[in-house]
Amino acid sequence: MTSGAPPANVNSAGLTREVYKGLASTLCAGCGHNSITNHLIKALYEYGVEPHKLAKMSGIGCSSKTPAYFVERAHGFNGVHGRMPSLATGAKIANRELMVLGISGDGDTASIGLGQYCHMIRRNVDCTYIIEDNGCYGLTKGQFSATADRGSVLKKGQVNEFETIDVCGLAIELGATFVARSFSGDGKQLIPLLQAAFSHRGTAVLDIISPCVTFNDHEGSTKSYSYVKEHHAILHTPDYIVGGQEITVDYEPGTVQEVEFDDGSRILLRKVEIDYDPTDSVAALTMLHEGRGRGELVTGLLYINVKAHDLAARENLPQKPLAQLNENELRISREDWSKLMESFK
Amino acid sequence: MQINDLTIRAATVNGSGSQSANLVLANAIFRLGIPVAPKNVFPSNIEGLPTWFDVRVSPQGYQCRSREIDILVALNPVTWHADVPDVKPGGAIIYEESYAVTGVTQRNDVVYYPVPFAKMAKEQIPDAALRKYLTNMIYVGALAELLGIGEETIEAALRAQFKRKLSAVDTNMNAVRLGMNYVRENLPKTDPYKLEPMTGLTEGLILMEGNTAAALGCVMAGCTVAAWYPITPSSSLCESFIQYCDRYRVDATTGERKAAVLQAEDELAAIGMVFGATWAGARAMTSTSGPGLSLMAEFAGLGYYAELPGVIFDIQRAGPSTGLPTRTMQGDVAFAYTLSHGDTKHIVLLPATAIEAYEFAAQAFDLSDRFQTPVFVLSDLDLGMNLWMTEPLAYPERGFDRGKVLSAADLEAAQSWGRYRDVDSDGIPYRTLPGTNHPNAGFFTRGSGHNETAHYSEDPNVYRNNLDRLNRKFETARGAVPKPVVEESGKPTALIAYGTSHHAVVEARDRLHAAGVETDYLRVRALPFTPEVFEFIERHERVYVVEQNRDGQLYGLLRAELPARSIERLKSIRHYNGVPIDASAIIDPLMQLEQTELVPA
Numbered sequence: 001m002t003s004g005a006p007p008a009n010v011n012s013a014g015l016t017r018e019v020y021k022g023l024a025s026t027l028c029a030g031c032g033h034n035s036i037t038n039h040l041i042k043a044l045y046e047y048g049v050e051p052h053k054l055a056k057m058s059g060i061g062c063s064s065k066t067p068a069y070f071v072e073r074a075h076g077f078n079g080v081h082g083r084m085p086s087l088a089t090g091a092k093i094a095n096r097e098l099m100v101l102g103i104s105g106d107g108d109t110a111s112i113g114l115g116q117y118c119h120m121i122r123r124n125v126d127c128t129y130i131i132e133d134n135g136c137y138g139l140t141k142g143q144f145s146a147t148a149d150r151g152s153v154l155k156k157g158q159v160n161e162f163e164t165i166d167v168c169g170l171a172i173e174l175g176a177t178f179v180a181r182s183f184s185g186d187g188k189q190l191i192p193l194l195q196a197a198f199s200h201r202g203t204a205v206l207d208i209i210s211p212c213v214t215f216n217d218h219e220g221s222t223k224s225y226s227y228v229k230e231h232h233a234i235l236h237t238p239d240y241i242v243g244g245q246e247i248t249v250d251y252e253p254g255t256v257q258e259v260e261f262d263d264g265s266r267i268l269l270r271k272v273e274i275d276y277d278p279t280d281s282v283a284a285l286t287m288l289h290e291g292r293g294r295g296e297l298v299t300g301l302l303y304i305n306v307k308a309h310d311l312a313a314r315e316n317l318p319q320k321p322l323a324q325l326n327e328n329e330l331r332i333s334r335e336d337w338s339k340l341m342e343s344f345k
Numbered sequence: 346m347q348i349n350d351l352t353i354r355a356a357t358v359n360g361s362g363s364q365s366a367n368l369v370l371a372n373a374i375f376r377l378g379i380p381v382a383p384k385n386v387f388p389s390n391i392e393g394l395p396t397w398f399d400v401r402v403s404p405q406g407y408q409c410r411s412r413e414i415d416i417l418v419a420l421n422p423v424t425w426h427a428d429v430p431d432v433k434p435g436g437a438i439i440y441e442e443s444y445a446v447t448g449v450t451q452r453n454d455v456v457y458y459p460v461p462f463a464k465m466a467k468e469q470i471p472d473a474a475l476r477k478y479l480t481n482m483i484y485v486g487a488l489a490e491l492l493g494i495g496e497e498t499i500e501a502a503l504r505a506q507f508k509r510k511l512s513a514v515d516t517n518m519n520a521v522r523l524g525m526n527y528v529r530e531n532l533p534k535t536d537p538y539k540l541e542p543m544t545g546l547t548e549g550l551i552l553m554e555g556n557t558a559a560a561l562g563c564v565m566a567g568c569t570v571a572a573w574y575p576i577t578p579s580s581s582l583c584e585s586f587i588q589y590c591d592r593y594r595v596d597a598t599t600g601e602r603k604a605a606v607l608q609a610e611d612e613l614a615a616i617g618m619v620f621g622a623t624w625a626g627a628r629a630m631t632s633t634s635g636p637g638l639s640l641m642a643e644f645a646g647l648g649y650y651a652e653l654p655g656v657i658f659d660i661q662r663a664g665p666s667t668g669l670p671t672r673t674m675q676g677d678v679a680f681a682y683t684l685s686h687g688d689t690k691h692i693v694l695l696p697a698t699a700i701e702a703y704e705f706a707a708q709a710f711d712l713s714d715r716f717q718t719p720v721f722v723l724s725d726l727d728l729g730m731n732l733w734m735t736e737p738l739a740y741p742e743r744g745f746d747r748g749k750v751l752s753a754a755d756l757e758a759a760q761s762w763g764r765y766r767d768v769d770s771d772g773i774p775y776r777t778l779p780g781t782n783h784p785n786a787g788f789f790t791r792g793s794g795h796n797e798t799a800h801y802s803e804d805p806n807v808y809r810n811n812l813d814r815l816n817r818k819f820e821t822a823r824g825a826v827p828k829p830v831v832e833e834s835g836k837p838t839a840l841i842a843y844g845t846s847h848h849a850v851v852e853a854r855d856r857l858h859a860a861g862v863e864t865d866y867l868r869v870r871a872l873p874f875t876p877e878v879f880e881f882i883e884r885h886e887r888v889y890v891v892e893q894n895r896d897g898q899l900y901g902l903l904r905a906e907l908p909a910r911s912i913e914r915l916k917s918i919r920h921y922n923g924v925p926i927d928a929s930a931i932i933d934p935l936m937q938l939e940q941t942e943l944v945p946a
Contacts, residue, residue: 023800052782055625068789068801075779077624078791079617080643086572086614090621090629093570093605095780098625116617119610318601322569323626323778325603327744330567332593334740340561341737344551345505 012048012242020045022069027062032184032210032225033132037069039187043194044071047242055091055098059084059113062139062212063105063132082113085120088127089311095321096312099198100127107137110146110165117167121174121203126310128197128204131167132184134212135223142215153220168302169288171205172281177305178204179284181298183228184211192240193301196259196267199243202310209297228297235276235287235300236269259304269301278304347537349379351415353400353488355481356428358421360392362478365506366485367398369517371732372502373485373494375552378543380406382848383732386924389577389670395424405855406546408733409848410927415538416491418484419444420462426450437536439487456536460487460527469523479520486524491532492540496525551737555702555728556632558738559658560585562706563630564593565741568656570629572607572618574637577670578726579660582632612637616644616657623654624790626778628710628745632658635677636667638684645719646685647792649815652765652774654713654720654748656706661725663923672923673726675844679898681721682872688812692822693721693872697847699735701870702728705827707741715748716773716822725893727845727925749775753783763797764788765811772818819873826871829878837886838939839865841878843899845925846891852928853935862939869899874906882911887942891931895921 010016020041025034044054054074058064060081067076079087084102092100109117109131120129135148142155146165153159171179178200182190190208197204211217211225218224222231236257241247243264257269257278269278277283284303291298318325332340353370357363364385371383382401388394401411413433419425419440429450432438440446442459466480489499499521500514507513528534560582563571573583583606590604609615615631622629633641638659648655661677663669668676683690692712694705705722713720751762756777762785765774777786788799795811796802833839842850847868854864867881882888882903890900897917904912918934920926 050782051784052786053780055779057621073784073787075777075787076789076791077621078789078793079620080647080792083613083617083644086609086617087621087624089607089614090570090572090618090623090627091625091779092621093607093618094622094625094627094629095778098779115610116614119614123607312605315605316600316602317605318596318599318603321626321780322603322605323622323780325567325569327567327741330569330594330603331565331741332589336593337740341551343508344553344737 011045013050015045015051017041017045019051019073020071022072025069027065028214030213031062032134032212033063033066035184035187036130036132036190036208036210037066039190040194041070042187043191043198046191047195047198049099049198053097053099055100057084057088057091057100057102059104059108061105061108061137063103064108066103066132082108082111083116084108085113085116085125085129089120089123089125092125092127093312093315093317094323096126096317096319097321100125102127102129104129104131106131106133106135106145106147106167110167114146114165118170118174121171121176121205123311124177124202124308126201126203126312128194128206131205131207132210133167133207133223134210134216135221136212136216138212138215142212149222152222155215155218166288166292168205168207169285172284172303176205176303177202177308179303180205180301181207181209183209183232183297183299185225185229186232186299189234189238189299192238192267195240196238196261196265196301199261199263199265200304200306201262202308222295231296233291233296233298234272235274235298235302236271238301239268239270241266241268259301259306261306267301278302346539347415348539348541349402349404349543351402351538352411352413353402353416353418354414354428354431355398355418355484356421356424357396357398357481359388359390359394359396361481363396363398363420363481365478366481367400368732369482369499369502369506370485370488371400372505372552373489373498374400374402374540375547375734376498376501377494377540378547379404379540380546380734382408382734384410384727384925385731387671395421402540404543404546406734407848407852409852410925412927412929416488416536418488420480420484435537437491437538439484439491458487458491458528458532460484460524465523465527470520475516479517482517482520483524486521487528489521490525490528491534491536492538494540496522547734549736550734552732553699553735554581554730554732555696555699555724556582556660556730557585558699558703558735559706559722559724559729560589561738562703563656564589566628566707566710567745568628568630568710569604570607570618570622570627571604571631572609572615572629573631574609574612574615574633576634576637578662578730579632579634579637579658581730582658582660612640613644616641616655619655619657620644620648620653624779626780628714630656630658632660634660634662635664638677638681642685645691646687646689648719649685649689649691651790651792652717652776653790654717656709656713656720656722658706658722658724660729661723669923671726673845673893673925674921674923675723675725675846675893676898676921678723678892678894679902681723682902684721690819690873691719691721692716692826693723694827695723695843695870695872696728697844697868699728699733700738703738708827711746712822712825715746715825716818717748717776718818723844725845749773751775751777751781753781753786756781756783756785764799765795765814766797767814767817771821772814772816773821823873823875826873826875828875829870829881830868831866831877831881833865833881836863836865838862839867839881839885839888840891840931841867841869841888842891843869846893849926849928849931850891853931856928856932857935862936872902874903878903879907879911882907882914885914887916887939888914889916889918889935889938891918891926893920893926895919
C-alpha cells in the first residue's frame, strides 16, 4: 500500500470498482442474492481486496452460484452440496495468505451441510462465511429448507410444521467468534458488517436474509421481502473504519460500541434502541430467542470475540504457506533417515 | 528335527499385552538371521475377546500365512478347545497347566507342554498390575528355551521393543527367565522343532508395518496436509504421519509445524479438506478403509472432473458393510477404480510390500499432481498392520514432480491460457494456484459443465469434448503408472495377482514347481492396466487371477478390457474369509482347474 490518498476512482489496491465485478447473474430478476452480490462488490472494492489473494468458495444451490458474479479475476470453487466448509478449511490451511470467502445457502448450510458448518465454526477457520438465507430450495423449485420458520407458508400453500434452525444461535452456541445477521435489502448495515467480517481472524458467520422472489416472497412467508421489511429489528447501525483511517463519522459518545480487529480496523456500532453488548454470548442468545418469539428478525453484529485463535494459529503453521514449501524444507535429512531406518532393526 | 521352518501361534486374550510379547518373539527370531512373517489376527474389540498371533518362520523367506500350525501357545481358555485341533500332527502345544487336556480335543499325535503360567505369575511377579502383561513374557521364555533361542537374543529384541523404556527391559527379561527356567527344570523336550542361526537372509533388513512405510512415503513426498477420520485398519497410517511430522517437521526455535493434520468430523470432510488443500497448491492426503471410501464417493467424482490432485489411501478390510473390521480383504478394487457417479475413473496403485507402500505413497503424489486427479493407494490390513521384513527404505533421489503449474511469469509469457485446454495433446491441462499474482491467473473450479476456460457451459459438444479429453488423460496415465512385475519363461500356465496376494503366489509357485507344475507370473501394480498386462495374457494359454475377494474383481476388470479372443484364457481364484491368503488357497483350486482344463470330461 502506498502512502497518501489513492486517486478517486481506485481503491487502496490501485484497482477500479470494475475489477470487482463478475459475470452477469443467471439468478431470477429481483433475487435477494443479486443485491448481496452488489453489496459484496462494493465491500470488497472499498476494503481493497487483492483479487489474486481472494478465494471464493461455495457449495451447491442458488446462493452457491454467487461467487461467479463478483471479482471474476479471483479463484473460485463451486464444490459439492453442503461441503464447502471442508474445502475452505483445506484451502486456508494450505495457504494462509488467502482471504477465504465462502458463500452458502440455507439448504447448503442448515441441512445437508449442517455438520460441516458446525465443525468449521468449532475449528474457527479464518474465513468469511455468508449464508444467503431464503428459507427454501430455489434450484429444485421451492421446497422448504431447515431455516424456514415454523408456520411459514410456501407458494403452493404447504405449511412448515418443523422448528427452524437458527444458524446464528447455533453458531454462537458452538463458540463462533463472529456472528452477524443482516438483510439483503439493507446495504447500509450489510456492507460494514461484511468488511468487519473480512477483518476478523476466525470464522465470521453472516446470515443474510435474502428473499426468494420466485418461490418464497408472498403472504405467509417469513422470508418474504415485505415480512422482513416489517419485522426487521435493527440492533445498531454499523460503520467500518479501515485500519489507520481517521474516524470522520459523527457519533454521540456513550451510544457507540467499538470493536478493533488485529489489522487495526474497527467496526463502530451505533446503538439504535437497546443496550446491547455483542461480546456477551448469553445476551446474544437471549436476544435471538426473544426476537424470534416476537416474530422479529434481529439484525446487526450479534456476537464477536476477537481474542480467540484461528485454526492456522492453533496449528502453529508457519507464515510461509504450506503450499509453497519445497522438498528441502519438508524431507527428513539423510542423516536422520539413516538413523530412523536403523531403529527398525 | 524340523529346523527353522515352522509356524508358532499364540492364542491369547485381546488387551492382555500379548502383542508386545509376540513382537519380541518375532524380533528375536529375526535376530537369529531367520526370516519371519508375523501376522496378527485380532478381534474388533478393545479388550477381552480372543486374539491370535502367528509367527511364520521360514528358511525360504515366505512372507505369507501358513495354515499349518506347528506350535500352539494356548493362553485363552475360551478358545482352548477350538485351537487344539488346528495344530498339525507332530506339533506341540504349550498351555496353561490348569486347562483340562481330556475331552474331545485330546490328541495323542501332539506334544503337550503344561506350564503353570498363572501360578508362576502370582508367586513370582509381585506387582499385580504388571502380572497380566508379564505372563506373556513367560511364554516367550518357554518358547525360547524349547526352540533354542539364547537369552542374549531375547534381551536384544526386548531392547528394540522398549526403545525408550529401558527399565521395562529388565522387568520383562525376568519374566522371560521364569519361562526358560521352568522348561529347563520341568519339561524334557520331545518335539522336533529347533531354531538355528542363519546367515545371509536377514542381514541389513528391517521389520516395518506397511502403514508406517506409507506414512514415511507421505513425509518424503512433501505431503503437508493430512485430513482423516479414524477407521481400522487405516488409522495407524495417519498416526504414524503425525508422529514423523512431530519429530521432523517442527521448527526447534519457533515451534512452527510444517504440516497440518486435521481429524475431520467424517470422511466427507476429510476428502473435502484434501481437495481444498490441493486446489490451493499443497500436497494432501487422507487414509481410510471401505466404509470411509463409500462416503468419499461424491467428492471423488468432483476430484476427477474438476481435476484436483489428492492422495487417498484405502487400507482395505473385509466388507461389505461393516463386515469384519479387523480382518483383511482386497474387496475395494472395482469400487475404487470407478468411485463416484457418471463416467468416473481413477488411477489406483496396488502395493504388495512395505517398500511399495513407501514408494507408491510417494509416487501417488507425483502422479496426482502430474495428472491433476485423485490417486488411490489400495493397501490392506495384512500389509498395513503387520510387520514385514524389508530392505531399508531408500532415500528419494528426485525432487517433487508438481506437474503443469503456471507461475505468474509463465502467464506473462503465454499468449493465452485456458484451465482445461489440452495444449500438449496428452489430455493434461495446465493449472494455476490461488495466490498467483497475475490478472489472468484466476479461474473457476466447479463440478458442473465447463469449457476450456473453466466457464460454465451446457453445450453438448463442449461437454463431450471435455469427457473425451479426460479419457485421453487417463490413457496417458496408463503409460505412467507402475508397470507390472513379470516372471516369465514361456510356460503355458500363468498366474496374475496383486497386493498382498503376491506373497502366497510366491510360495504356491515353488510348491507347484516341486510338484511338476511350472507357472509364469505377472503382478499387477496399478490401474489402469498397462499394455504389458494384456500382452502377457495373450502369450499364455491359461491365466489364473488370484485375489482376496468373492467376486473376482480384478478378474472382472480384466475381462472387461481384454480383446474377446483372450477372455476365455482367464480363470479366477478367490479367497475371502478375512484371514490373509495362503499358498494352499491357490494351489488347490489351481490344480483342480488345471485338471479340468487338461483332461476334458
